[in-house]
Amino acid sequence: MSLADSERLEARRQQVLDAAAECFHKSGFHGASMAQIAKTAGMSPGHIYNLFQNKEDVISMIVEREQVELLAKVDAMRRADDVVQAMIDQVACGVESQLSGSDAALHMEILAEAGRNPKLAAVVRDADGQGREKLESLLGAALAQKNLRREPEEVRARVEVLMALFDGLMVRSLRNPSVDREAVAPVVARLVAALIDGDVAEKG
Amino acid sequence: MSLADSERLEARRQQVLDAAAECFHKSGFHGASMAQIAKTAGMSPGHIYNLFQNKEDVISMIVEREQVELLAKVDAMRRADDVVQAMIDQVACGVESQLSGSDAALHMEILAEAGRNPKLAAVVRDADGQGREKLESLLGAALAQKNLRREPEEVRARVEVLMALFDGLMVRSLRNPSVDREAVAPVVARLVAALIDGDVAEKG
Secondary structure, eight states, X not given: OOHHHHHHHHHHHHHHHHHHHHHHHHHHHHHOOHHHHHHHTTSOHHHHHHHOSSHHHHHHHHHHHHXXXXXXXXHHHHHSSSHHXXXXXXXXXXXXXXXXXXXXXXXXXXXXXXXXXXXXXXXXXXXXXXXXXXXXXXXXXXXXXXTOOOOHHHHHHHHHHHHHHHHHHHHXXXXXXXXXXXXXXXXHHHHHHHHHSXXXXXXO | OOHHHHHHHHHXXXXXXXXXXXXXXXXXXXXXXXXXXXXXXXXXXXXXXXXXXXXXXXXXXHHHHHHHHHHHHHHHHHTSSSHHHHHHHHHHHHHHHHHTOTTHHHHHHHHXXXXXXXXXXXXXXXXXXXXXXXXXXXXXXXXXXXXXXXXXXXXXXXXXXXXXXXXXXXXXXXXXXXXXXXXXXXXXXXXXXXXXXHHHHHHO
């Protein structure tokens, strides 16, 4: 396959993922059919099966695509001269993205389906494990720059809470769509700073 | 209706809600039928319609039942002599309950469906609004006991983040079922303390 062919193929796959995200959100995982996804992506029902085996395959790729985006962001923060500042700087953008709610219902759909579908559950947990590992390494680097040393278990627990905070903001966008994003962002930034800086952690 | 009749009716309704939670978790909101819920609750398909109009009605009552439990917990903390301590004391239990994951997939199902179903979305948002109001009043009382005064907007933002934290822990139970609950609880307790106490908030 030539490079151009391979790029065209990849573009078509991305097109299907976008269409699928829209269909899953609108009709639910079980309500959405491969035919409906193909139609939304503007391709024939037969053609979609050249790109993806089935709906599980599509949803798994949606999970993996997002994971790649997250990992790239973490890598960028990891490379910053001041890792702590890079993390704090990223908060406002992360809060905005989580509270925008654009993908929140889709994520709920994926997590609900993962509760019933062991194959999808494995994909979700594997992606999460990769994200956790990267974030633990990032937080470790941030602590080292502050000359703080923490047990790996403590670093792991803080990363869990960090991830809970951002997963939770996504849930908030559904429970309270009128949430005041500008007021919430600085509160989250202070908690992230508190999670990095040992002072608060030692306080309780 | 006599008191005994009314209690019996209420017990039957609770029985249906438990059965429905099980069915929604197993088959999804759309996959579960009223007949299946009735069967799981050990009653005839006809009888269930004496208690609930339809599935939306059932799921709305599940949301409201949980809300009642949350409001009762908040009221208990509000009545404590030391509101701040009561909140901190509640954290371990709250973390344990959110991370146990027993209802997490059901909540994801409800939130995914709320993304498609405006009537259910209204129920979810209304319940959330009640919880928010109670928690804002609780946090206000906690701040007052510490002689801290905060603008209502700041109190609202902190409650949002508090709710995000606990909603997020529920999501974590699905993404990482092996999360170390005992290591996470003290980190959450310190963040909750930080959310109440102005020190950390002022720091960033």
